[in-house]
Amino acid sequence: MIVVMKMGAPEAEIERIDQELSEWGLTPEKIVGKHKVVIGLVGDTVDLDPLQIQEMSPWIEEVLRVEKPFKRASREFRHGEASDVVVSTPNGPVHFGEHHPVVLVAGPCSVENEAMIVETARRVKAAGAQFLRGGAYKPRTSPYAFQGHGESALGLLAAAREESGLGIITEVMDTADVEKIAEVADVVQVGARNMQNFALLKKVGAQEKPVLLKRGMSSTIDEWLMAAEYILAAGNPNVILCERGIRTFDQKYARNTLDLAVLPVLRSLTHLPIMIDPSHGTGRYEYVPAMALAAIAAGADSLMIEVHPNPAKALSDGPQSLTPDRFDRLVQDMSVIGKAVGRWHESAVALA
Known part of the structure; x- marks a missing residue:
């Protein structure tokens, strides 16, 4: 009510x-x-x-x-007004929300070494990104796949933050790691596999850093919003939703089905900002640009794009990663769409 x-x-x-x-x-x-x-x-x-x-x-x-089961996440709860999630970064505050420019998040799937993460940070910042993404802890389907370097990678992210001034977004997998990740991250990410890890949702909801909540691979929109409700109910009002592709009957040509229809749907249901991840959504670097451009045209508040200096040698998700040069070109193309819909940051325009 x-x-x-x-x-x-x-x-x-x-x-x-x-x-x-x-x-x-x-x-x-x-x-x-x-x-x-x-x-x-x-x-x-x-x-x-x-x-x-x-x-x-x-x-x-x-x-x-408020008729929806997700009360705090409901757009009704704010009487139709959109949330403005403000994130503090070394370069100043960044606003996520439908009345602000599109926020670009870029970087590798995993933090591999200091030289790689710092070089990537420099390149994506030069192209116009405001945040560096990179996994210190990586949930993987196979127990034999690279799981990330863990706590030592947090120090590398901190070094990249110091060098570039970018904000840091990195994933938390365990309630025991929330505090040490929040010390480094400007935004704490809850991944698709943990979207309904309710103990983890309550824990990240009890800390102050903004939370990026990725949609589960087979989750409905209502389930996704109810997961956001756990974070909001625990006291953290700063939640960003991220669509990263869902499992459907046809996974032959793309890793997932990127559900861009969530943009108008979520806009009518919730006040929370919406990010689109076309890298996980497609699984192939050559499909990423088209989906990124479409996402901006459809009203995305933010984009998360995987960038690696040498995707062929990446320890995880190389096939869906853009090289820095490809990311440069994509930002130039995105600026055209972004300016057309009035959602492009002035500094990004200058860089593009």
Whole structure:
């Protein structure tokens, strides 16, 4: 249930309503929008009469029920307004959201060595990326495949961050690793295989760094949003959703089916920012540019693209990785679409 305050409602009146609703056993969450303040009510609201709440103050415009099972993630919860997830980086704050320029995230699947990760960071930053992605811990289907260098790779990511000024996005797989990863990462990633690891979702929800939540390989949109709800319910309001391809009946020509239809669907359902990962979504570098351009045209807030200085020798996901030169060309092409839809960052335009 949400309480929409009238424009210009006094702060003292909002605090009074907040206090009274708390005494009813509810948990009010104040959401400050561009023009109005909305109070989201979390708790047992089934038997509450909206008219009873409406009568609490002449400054209440309307009281609405949130019909979706995902309450905090629902667009209704913010009265239709989009979230602005702000991430602090060495180069300043970066905004993820539908009213901001497209954010570019690029880098290798795995952190292999210092020279490789620092070189990649320099190249993707020069092309216009604001974040470096790279796995220190890697979930792999085969127990014999490269699993990442673990904690030592976090130090390499920190070195790349220091050298380039890029923000860092890296994956957490275990609740025991959340704190040490959050010390290095600017955004903590929960991968597709852990989307419904509820203990992990609660843990990353209890820490302060923004969370990137990838869609599970066979997950419905409702299941994905309910996973986001776990993070939001644990206290972390800064969640970014990432579509990375799903399993369908035809995996012969591409690694996954990249579901670009989630862009308009999610836009109608949730206020959370949306990232698209065309690298995992297709599994082949030659398909990545077309899907990246399509994602921007369809309204993506961010793109995550795998880049490796020598994909043929990559320890993981080489076939879907672009070389730095290919990434340079792709950013130039993306800038055309990005500028056409009014979603391109000025510095990225200059670089492109």
